[in-house]
Amino acid sequence: MISLQNQIVLITGASSGIGTACARVFAAAGAKLILAARRWERLQQLADLLSKDIHTEIHLLQLDVRDRAAVEAAISSLPPSWSDIDILINNAGLSRGLDKLHEGSFEDWEEMIDTNIKGLLYLTRYVVPGMVKRDRGHVVNIGSIAGHQTYPNGNVYCGTKAAVRAISEGLKQDLLGTPIRVTSVDPGMVETEFSEVRFHGDTERAKKVYQGVTPLTPDDVADVIFFCVTRSPHVNINEVVLMPVDQASATLVNRRT
């Protein structure tokens, strides 16, 4: 196992899915974890588990990434032993609804844009200056295949992930001349709470998304993220697109039932 001993890793959206899986993988490599999300109990349960099993050092942040002032306060008030963030994993994100654009819900749009684009920007804006000052760091943004191909009714969600892709590219350009690395990890279908959130808690509809296919697991994605951040310091993996063998595009899925 490659060691990330004493490296400080901030993971947003750590209370579920890909974020939780990242917490496990990075804890196993000896990193110190700052875990952020809105659901405090979930974060505490995860922290209890990781501190018991792997003796990980953990700092929790109850944070809504849409709230710029809260993001600024959370980052600027980190205790000195936690403030030098080495790796930022901008993972918090969601889809809401699957409707035609001209019938879509304004609330759903705003939640996706505020979380997936603006939240990611706020974290980046408040964390990256410290990385520049310390001359080290890595930002990993979780995009999606939805940022590469728009699918019917995906409109605004796909737009937010296309924006994440452009922002990752822009950040890489703006950090040229520094040793800071930028990576976009763009998965296809991963079985998490994603579809349940998309369908506003309709678990039956959510289950159907993964019916008859073998989707990616959150661990598969965490594994790729870990690979990206553990290359030699002169290597920048700009973008990784990964999907299950059962998927060929956002709309081409091999279902066995």
Ligand code: NDP
């Ligand atoms: P989950 O729903 O399982 O996890 C989403 C995480 O984001 C939760 O921890 C949630 O925490 C957090 N989150 C959502 N809104 C906010 C907010 N306003 N402030 C802080 N945290 C927030 O889904 P995934 O693990 O699948 O999603 C993780 C990322 O992966 C997302 O960016 C998603 O778009 C992307 N993705 C997912 C794919 C999939 O098929 N599952 C494929 C491609 C990309 P809490 O509610 O506690 O705040």
Ligand code: 8X3
């Ligand atoms: C999640 C994957 O195809 O549902 O970003 O948009 S998809």
